[in-house]
Amino acid sequence: MLLVANSDYDVAVTEATNSGAATVPSRRGRGDKSSPTIYDIAKLAGVNPSTVSRALSKPGRVSAKTQKIIEDAAEQLNYRVNPFARALPTGRTQTFGLIVADITNPTFFDIIRGAESTGSSRDYTLVLAESAESADTEVTASRRMLSTVDGLILASPRMDDEQIRALAADKPVVVINRDVDGVPCVVPDVTKGIGQAVRSLAANGHKQIAYVAGPAQSWMSARRWEGVQSASEWSKLGAVRVESSKPTVDGGRYVARDILDSGATAVITYNDLLAIGLMQELQAAGVRVPDQISIVGFDDIFGADFTTPPLTTVRSPLGECGSRAATLLLDMLHGNEGPSGAIHVDTELVVRGSSGRLLA
């Protein structure tokens, strides 16, 4: 399990000047080593610990005067709340979870980033776990995590709708990259991006286009295939679907043969990794990209522009998805009701060098 620490959660500190000698405020009872508690503050401020607790957690439930006294004392002692002690009586942990299929997959990277940064800006700590691409470990990881966090974000979950709803019944849950009925979702609308991609391809003389599919259980892969089909129909292009073994660079390499056999002159892949592997293999076989075959990836991950030619891709605003999911979740944690339908974010085509005019 991995946890991303937010940066707040303690009283502002102006580093009490190391003034003179022995005025070190005496710590608690036993071994000096431990950090100050609300009891120390209470003693120093001349109030009851419970008042300190109120002053530091709830705002405005204490007189402005004592509020200031307490804050000053806290600052002077360099006080920080003990998150564990706080979590015990309240049940709230100021923490939310995010489950991804693979921590090292750059696709999830931006999601993580987005979720952690908006979480952090609202004093929440992100707890991260990966499912190792397995639906089973995904549900166990979720279950386990749910007992430790205040809410949960599921990114491209592989488990089935019913299991997701079961989790959502326990604590607030938000899903990314998939539309689950009855559960708040943030899902990129692929139609715009795919539409742009297919029209661009058509304008460049392509007649037959192939879609390299992702994992069978991937809800998103299905949506993307649908998008490619309908856009192709609209643009009067033929569209064929080619299966991949796994959504990785290697998976892209393995699929090169099938692409060649398909007769397509342009291909859209489920994700950028597949596109990169495919392009490498094609080029290694002497196929010129984009002169002979145009390649369009999906997501615009880190490194998509490292290739030669740089990869044309349908950018999915992963960072925004993570960020909006976190916002949604945090709002729910603060009493707001989740939205009824799914929240859609736009995708857009990023034209780089791997797609272009078909040369006879």
Next chain:
Amino acid sequence: MLLVANSDYDVAVTEATNSGAATVPSRRGRGDKSSPTIYDIAKLAGVNPSTVSRALSKPGRVSAKTQKIIEDAAEQLNYRVNPFARALPTGRTQTFGLIVADITNPTFFDIIRGAESTGSSRDYTLVLAESAESADTEVTASRRMLSTVDGLILASPRMDDEQIRALAADKPVVVINRDVDGVPCVVPDVTKGIGQAVRSLAANGHKQIAYVAGPAQSWMSARRWEGVQSASEWSKLGAVRVESSKPTVDGGRYVARDILDSGATAVITYNDLLAIGLMQELQAAGVRVPDQISIVGFDDIFGADFTTPPLTTVRSPLGECGSRAATLLLDMLHGNEGPSGAIHVDTELVVRGSSGRLLA
């Protein structure tokens, strides 16, 4: 803050069969909603809660018979310890921290991965935080985190030695990618990899080689420059140092002009990002790689082989560094003394297409 969840920390569960109807074991006093505690187990097992605690935490401090009874009861109730409640009296959190400069930097990715996986295998949860490349936020983040975790790993820290030692005085600390006196360190030994790189360059006819430096505060960048210097001397090559504005792809682009002006025909960069940006810019200017200029990166990050030609690079075993740092830290947490000197791991040259024979 980000936290990577480990996968254990609960009693094995065999999913009590949904046998019949109303035999749901009654939960605690009030609202049914909460999870079972050791009190529930105690009641069900007919023993005292404290005995349950002993049976579940310490091994062998309870009779084999009651041990089994308790474990069975725990399993039946689907019991999981409450980490917060446990942390309170013990101070131990089964958690360790990792501070990196930038979560999205692929260099740290493998470190994170390595640390989290070996941590997880020993029932520890990784807490991750980033310093946003600032020494100041780095030390505050470390301080804050130190109060929440059992130990800390610092990856490529920017703060100065004294601050690191101060942290290490509080709780176990391990440093990666830097040698700090008096603190356990895991640092790649660059001499081997750089030696291989320079000899390979020399063998390919290069006479003058440039090093593109990283951030001024980077301890590692200094070591790498030293390595390049001494290896060049040994191979009778000239070596010049070129400064970069920032250790990113863009930083690499900006430095292209200086490289051309330097007269070097081969360049080794502080990291792969710089190498990739440099290569892109050079190629855009019509320079052929590696025919006219050879480029060697550092680290072998994700995407280093996406480029054309694929990047030759000195691989730094980042994953192993993270893993060994975690092992070290966890050992220290379990009473073992930290090693006296730094632990060194080897680097090695990965020859790909961006380096080769110099064509007149």
Next chain:
DNA sequence: TTGTATGCGTTATCAG
């Protein structure tokens, strides 16, 4: 508005 008393789930100390 503030103080008092109690509980959160677990471990640790002491008896028995």
Next chain:
DNA sequence: CTGATAACGCATACAA
């Protein structure tokens, strides 16, 4: 080997 009981640090009903 096991049971009672007091912390751990904080929050909260309730009383003042």
